[in-house]
Amino acid sequence: MFNNQNILEYFNQLPTLLKIVWIGSVVLFILILFFLFYLYYLRTYLRSKELISKNLFTQYENDLITYLYLGENTSQINSEQQTIIDKMKVSIQNTFKRTILISVLSKLKSDISGEMALAINQLFIKTGLLNYALKKLESKKWNQIALGIKELTQFEITNVYNEISKFQNYPKQEVRNQVQLYYVSLFHFKGLEFLDNLKTPISEWNQIQLLEILQKFDDQEITDISPWLKSENDSVVLFALKLAKIYNQFQVIEILLQLLNHKNKEIRVSAIEILGYFQVKETKEIVKSNFLDRSSEEKITFFKILQDIVTADDEAFIIENTLNPNFQIRFLAFQLLKKNHIEKLHELKQNATEFDNSRIFNFLEVV
Amino acid sequence: MSNLKKIVLAEDNSTLSLLLKFRLEKEGFQLLIAEDGKKAVELIEANAPDIILTDIMMPYISGLEVISHVRNKLKLQIPIIVFSAAGQEEMVLKAFNLGANDFMGKPFSPNELVIRVKRLLI
Numbered sequence: 331m332f333n334n335q336n337i338l339e340y341f342n343q344l345p346t347l348l349k350i351v352w353i354g355s356v357v358l359f360i361l362i363l364f365f366l367f368y369l370y371y372l373r374t375y376l377r378s379k380e381l382i383s384k385n386l387f388t389q390y391e392n393d394l395i396t397y398l399y400l401g402e403n404t405s406q407i408n409s410e411q412q413t414i415i416d417k418m419k420v421s422i423q424n425t426f427k428r429t430i431l432i433s434v435l436s437k438l439k440s441d442i443s444g445e446m447a448l449a450i451n452q453l454f455i456k457t458g459l460l461n462y463a464l465k466k467l468e469s470k471k472w473n474q475i476a477l478g479i480k481e482l483t484q485f486e487i488t489n490v491y492n493e494i495s496k497f498q499n500y501p502k503q504e505v506r507n508q509v510q511l512y513y514v515s516l517f518h519f520k521g522l523e524f525l526d527n528l529k530t531p532i533s534e535w536n537q538i539q540l541l542e543i544l545q546k547f548d549d550q551e552i553t554d555i556s557p558w559l560k561s562e563n564d565s566v567v568l569f570a571l572k573l574a575k576i577y578n579q580f581q582v583i584e585i586l587l588q589l590l591n592h593k594n595k596e597i598r599v600s601a602i603e604i605l606g607y608f609q610v611k612e613t614k615e616i617v618k619s620n621f622l623d624r625s626s627e628e629k630i631t632f633f634k635i636l637q638d639i640v641t642a643d644d645e646a647f648i649i650e651n652t653l654n655p656n657f658q659i660r661f662l663a664f665q666l667l668k669k670n671h672i673e674k675l676h677e678l679k680q681n682a683t684e685f686d687n688s689r690i691f692n693f694l695e696v697v
Numbered sequence: 698m699s700n701l702k703k704i705v706l707a708e709d710n711s712t713l714s715l716l717l718k719f720r721l722e723k724e725g726f727q728l729l730i731a732e733d734g735k736k737a738v739e740l741i742e743a744n745a746p747d748i749i750l751t752d753i754m755m756p757y758i759s760g761l762e763v764i765s766h767v768r769n770k771l772k773l774q775i776p777i778i779v780f781s782a783a784g785q786e787e788m789v790l791k792a793f794n795l796g797a798n799d800f801m802g803k804p805f806s807p808n809e810l811v812i813r814v815k816r817l818l819i
Binding site: 391392394395398399434437438439440441442443444445446447542546 | 719720784805809
């Protein structure tokens with residue numbers, strides 16, 4: 331029968347390589363056992379946390395709905411509502427519980443409007459969640475600051491404008507995005523004043539979000555966008571160009587014409603596009619004057635807008651560009667000829683030698 | 698037997714569902730809540746509601762599929778109000794084409810919803 335002594339003797343007699351294999355196997359076995367127990371513990375912990383979170387969520391949901399209906403017919407906080415507020419105040423001292431309560435409030439706030447939405451904003455203040463959001467602004471972590479601003483935006487806290495403005499040119503873009511959303515969500519077109527002093531770029535995604543927010547408001551009277559079109563910050567100019575188009579800012583056409591020679595190509599392309607949208611005929615002379623020096627994007631955009639503002643005196647310019655090395659420009663030039671000077675197109679087709687052009691003629695179904 | 702008007706509410710935001718449940722029950726309706734489209738279809742088939750309130754974006758079966766099921770498969774002509782978030786204009790048009798009677802863009806006022814429900818049930 332084996333005992334410990336025998337096992338040790340047997341082990342000592344083994345060659346070194348086999349000893350190493352045995353030791354390795356035992357260590358691995360212990361490690362596997364350890365990880366199995368750890369996995370079991372982790373799974374139990376996460377499941378219990380999820381359950382607690384779910385129960386708390388349901389509890390806060392019920393508290394919130396009760397709070398809202400208790401105050402439905404009165405502007406004053408009654409004693410039952412105050413009890414709920416006091417209960418929440420104690421509860422949110424715990425970060426985990428606070429996060430859950432904020433998620434319950436946010437979830438409802440994003441889907442309802444009117445008096446109940448205002449009551450949720452009030453609850454955010456009265457429970458002290460506002461102070462926690464303001465504390466996040468003092469954090470050294472950028473994500474905490476962004477989260478704080480997001481909460482202040484969602485619960486419409488307008489009187490912290492100055493505190494938020496400190497982050498207007500913050501190095502991290504996510505924080506700047508939240509600042510811009512705060513301004514526009516709560517101060518509408520007046521909130522766009524931040525563009526006057528903005529030194530950092532506005533991301534394309536944030537520009538889209540800002541425009542979407544602006545379009546939700548009943549009052550669509552936009553402030554003067556001229557200073558932004560003249561901004562040193564190219565992203566501000568690009569954003570102002572979008573505003574010019576959406577809000578039909580015909581009064582800034584002179585500035586738009588100046589932007590045709592802006593140093594930034596993207597701005598020049600947008601200016602051509604918007605002037606075409608406004609059907610401003612002066613655009614043609616300015617672009618044509620240095621057409622060869624312009625980028626392909628500008629040339630293509632110009633030919634696209636020419637479809638709407640073409641006149642008889644553009645014929646020579648269009649014919650000239652039927653020989654343009656860029657296929658797309660050549661195609662647009664032929665398309666313009668088909669629309670406005672079909673006889674000239676027939677003439678060109680008969681003399682066509684280039685393979686590419688015959689493809690264009692076939693596509694345009696020139697007979 | 699209860700003669701309360703039955704409403705099937707298909708909405709995946711549980712807090713909003715709870716709020717609307719309280720509000721509409723207070724107005725004398727019986728609320729049947731579904732947290733996804735699949736459950737909504739089951740509730741509609743089992744309870745023959747007087748009106749359906751449905752969100753467009755839901756798990757498993759979308760609000761559009763719920764409308765299509767009610768109108769094309771069950772051949773029911775009960776009123777349907779659709780909830781939509783911003784940027785879902787195309788979906789709203791599709792909902793109307795499928796037979797929805799009204800729509801409310803989120804965020805909406807629960808009081809306004811009550812008025813619309815009552816108007817459709819007159």
